[in-house]
Amino acid sequence: xxxxxxxxxxxxxxxxxxxxxxxxxxxxxxxxxxxxxxxxxxxxxxxxxxxxxxxxxxxxxxxxxxxxxxxxxxxxxxxxxxxxxxxxxxxxxxxxxxxxxxxxxxxxxxxxxxxxxxxxxxxxxxxxxxxxxxxxxxxxxxxxxxxxxxxxxxxxxxxxxxxxxx
Amino acid sequence: xxxxxxxxxxxxxxxxxxxxxxxxxxxxxxxxxxxxxxxxxxxxxxxxxxxxxxxxxxxxxxxxxxxxxxxxxxxxxxxxxxxxxxxxxxxxxxxxxxxxxxxxxxxxxxxxxxxxxxxxxxxxxxxxxxxxxxxxxxxxxxxxxxxxxxxxxxxxxxxxxxxxxxxxxxxxxxxxxxxxxxxxxxxxxxxxxxxxxxxxxxxxxxxxxxxxxxxxxxxxxxxxxxxxxxxxxxxxxxxxxxxxxxxxxxxxxxxxxxxxxxxxxxxxxxxxxxxxxxxxxxxxxxxxxxxxxxxxxxxxxxxxxxxxxxxxxxxxxxxxxxxxxxxxxxxxxxxxxxxxxxxxxxxxxxxxxxxxxxxxxxxxxxxxxxxxxxxxxxxxxxxxxxxxxxxxxxxxxxxxxxxxxxxxxxxxxxxxxxxxxxxxxxxxxxxxxxxxxxxxxxxxxxxxxxxxxxxxxxxxxxxxxxxxxxxxxxxxxxxxxxxxxx
Numbered sequence: 140x141x142x143x144x145x146x147x148x149x150x151x152x153x154x155x156x157x158x159x160x161x162x163x164x165x166x167x168x169x170x171x172x173x174x175x176x177x178x179x180x181x182x183x184x185x186x187x188x189x190x191x192x193x194x195x196x197x198x199x200x201x202x203x204x205x206x207x208x209x210x211x212x213x214x215x216x217x218x219x220x221x222x223x224x225x226x227x228x229x230x231x232x233x234x235x236x237x238x239x240x241x242x243x244x245x246x247x248x249x250x251x252x253x254x255x256x257x258x259x260x261x262x263x264x265x266x267x268x269x270x271x272x273x274x275x276x277x278x279x280x281x282x283x284x285x286x287x288x289x290x291x292x293x294x295x296x297x298x299x300x301x302x303x304x305x
Numbered sequence: 306x307x308x309x310x311x312x313x314x315x316x317x318x319x320x321x322x323x324x325x326x327x328x329x330x331x332x333x334x335x336x337x338x339x340x341x342x343x344x345x346x347x348x349x350x351x352x353x354x355x356x357x358x359x360x361x362x363x364x365x366x367x368x369x370x371x372x373x374x375x376x377x378x379x380x381x382x383x384x385x386x387x388x389x390x391x392x393x394x395x396x397x398x399x400x401x402x403x404x405x406x407x408x409x410x411x412x413x414x415x416x417x418x419x420x421x422x423x424x425x426x427x428x429x430x431x432x433x434x435x436x437x438x439x440x441x442x443x444x445x446x447x448x449x450x451x452x453x454x455x456x457x458x459x460x461x462x463x464x465x466x467x468x469x470x471x472x473x474x475x476x477x478x479x480x481x482x483x484x485x486x487x488x489x490x491x492x493x494x495x496x497x498x499x500x501x502x503x504x505x506x507x508x509x510x511x512x513x514x515x516x517x518x519x520x521x522x523x524x525x526x527x528x529x530x531x532x533x534x535x536x537x538x539x540x541x542x543x544x545x546x547x548x549x550x551x552x553x554x555x556x557x558x559x560x561x562x563x564x565x566x567x568x569x570x571x572x573x574x575x576x577x578x579x580x581x582x583x584x585x586x587x588x589x590x591x592x593x594x595x596x597x598x599x600x601x602x603x604x605x606x607x608x609x610x611x612x613x614x615x616x617x618x619x620x621x622x623x624x625x626x627x628x629x630x631x632x633x634x635x636x637x638x639x640x641x642x643x644x645x646x647x648x649x650x651x652x653x654x655x656x657x658x659x660x661x662x663x664x665x666x667x668x669x670x671x672x673x674x675x676x677x678x679x680x681x682x683x684x685x686x687x688x689x690x691x692x693x694x695x696x697x698x699x700x701x702x703x704x705x706x707x708x709x710x711x712x713x714x715x716x717x718x719x720x721x722x723x724x725x726x727x728x729x730x731x732x733x734x735x736x737x738x739x740x741x742x743x744x745x746x747x748x749x750x751x752x753x754x755x756x757x758x759x760x761x762x763x764x765x766x767x768x769x770x771x772x773x774x775x776x777x778x779x780x781x782x783x784x785x786x787x788x789x790x791x
Binding site for chain 2 (some may be wrong): 168196209211235243247248253254255256257276277278279280281283285286288289291292295296299300
């Protein structure tokens with residue numbers, strides 16, 4: 140049952156992924172991207188990571204999609220992107236190479252083996268959200284703080300590069 | 306709740322991040338000060354930045370022979386990090402010294418320029434002192450994003466726009482590779498801590514040959530080799546170096562390169578020591594490719610900034626030789642080489658800053674005809690820096706190349722060393738050509754626009770002293786570099 144459900148969601152993910160690339164209108168692309176994000180959230184739920192699923196929907200399907208749609212609206216893009224896109228062959232070649240490599244690594248590596256401190260038992264015992272919060276504020280405190288500097292730099296950049304008159 | 310705060314605080318060791326902390330505080334303070342400054346007055350910001358760098362240097366030196374660890378194995382302020390921190394601070398300092406007048410001349414006196422340099426220096430420090438892949442990655446991002454902004458800062462110049470956008474798009478792409486590699490290594494070892502990855506791999510030798518480990522190593526190298534500007538990931542370098550404001554190019558050629566080398570060395574030597582035969586053979590080929598592409602293409606350049614961009618690719622190749630050797634001489638040679646390269650390259654760019662007209666003109670070879678006689682000080686300075694870039698004794702460049710190639714020979718890579726020396730011989734052509742133009746061509750102009758601004762002159766003098774000191778008495782710094790490696 141679970142496997143069947145997985146393949147169903149995977150199929151929808153792949154189809155909407157193809158639509159993202161192939162759709163003529165940018166808005167259709169963006170909406171297909173939302174669909175992809177939702178399917179990824181379903182995968183997180185199936186991996187018993189409900190918090191990640193919620194964040195995936197809130198941040199990606201919510202905030203980032205709104206930004207993408209805003210940009211599309213502001214740029215006022217029409218329905219014409221395909222004409223100028225002449226690298227389809229190379230895209231297909233590169234894409235299939237990446238696919239083959241990924242399949243190679245998945246089949247030859249041992250991705251099913253669980254390594255590291257965070258195992259299924261630990262997640263069930265401590266709770267998924269608690270575990271993320273704890274590692275964010277205890278083990279990964281420094282990266283978490285560095286991120287704030289990163290965002291500050293990005294804000295400065297947006298102001299310098301985009302403000303009317305500096 | 307109380308428990309969690311205690312838990313969080315027990316890992317905190319401010320001494321381990323003090324240098325970057327000081328830099329960030331100063332950076333934010335300058336941002337605030339800028340608000341109260343009249344438009345276009347940036348001299349005070351640059352002075353405060355210099356003070357910030359000096360304070361940070363003093364704080365940084367506390368870490369020498371006094372290693373500090375903290376934040377649950379995320380950061381180590383050891384001798385290695387301290388040595389690199391001093392290199393970054395030097396690069397940032399020379400850059401800021403040559404920036405103030407230049408920015409005003411070009412009509413972009415933007416106060417935010419200085420905090421961005423400070424933040425990117427802090428990012429470089431996190432890369433050098435980070436002992437966890439996440440910290441290293443975020444340091445890289447802070448460094449890169451500041452540089453994307455700085456490269457594209459001249460908003461009304463098409464070349465600068467191109468530089469910023471190109472660097473941003475390709476940089477983001479290479480970051481994707483880096484993250485993919487980190488994810489695969491996390492999948493293999495179940496941790497992002499560099500030392501723990503090393504422990505896991507030595508405890509599970511079967512995983513060393515596993516495709517996932519090798520793929521993680523390869524993808525991660527792409528991310529760093531892009532920042533180093535090693536071939537075949539060098540395509541962005543000439544355009545970005547040419548289009549970015551000259552002081553930013555100067556910083557870009559020294560800071561990020563040293564930082565990426567620092568991260569690469571820590572990860573490869575501490576974390577992926579088990580894969581040494583794999584990464585040596587990879588870097589062996591790339592080092593040769595990088596040296597040849599950099600040197601041969603530089604011959605065809607007539608724009609000096611572009612020529613220095615290709616020369617910077619070639620120098621990345623020389624430094625990679627030291628990593629291939631992977632012995633004490635070669636690796637400490639890289640530390641020495643990065644310091645020497647910072648002196649000579651930033652010095653050369655400082656001369657370009659003074660010699661250029663408004664709008665980045667006069668950076669062609671013809672523009673330097675007779676420059677040496679009309680402007681004796683700058684001519685002599687440029688000659689010293691170019692001789693050092695060639696690797697002629699008694700300059701820093703010679704000592705650096707000597708240590709690196711000696712390391713390669715010691716590890717048995719005699720052919721690699723021979724190819725490196727041959728490449729240095731090729732590089733003589735395009736460096737000497739600049740000197741020929743400066744001294745043996747009739748001047749077409751009187752170079753009256755060249756005014757000797759204090760900041761840039763100070764940075765040139767510091768660079769000359771550094772190049773000659775490292776060239777004549779390299780022993781002391783080399784001893785320190787030997788103490789700094791793992």
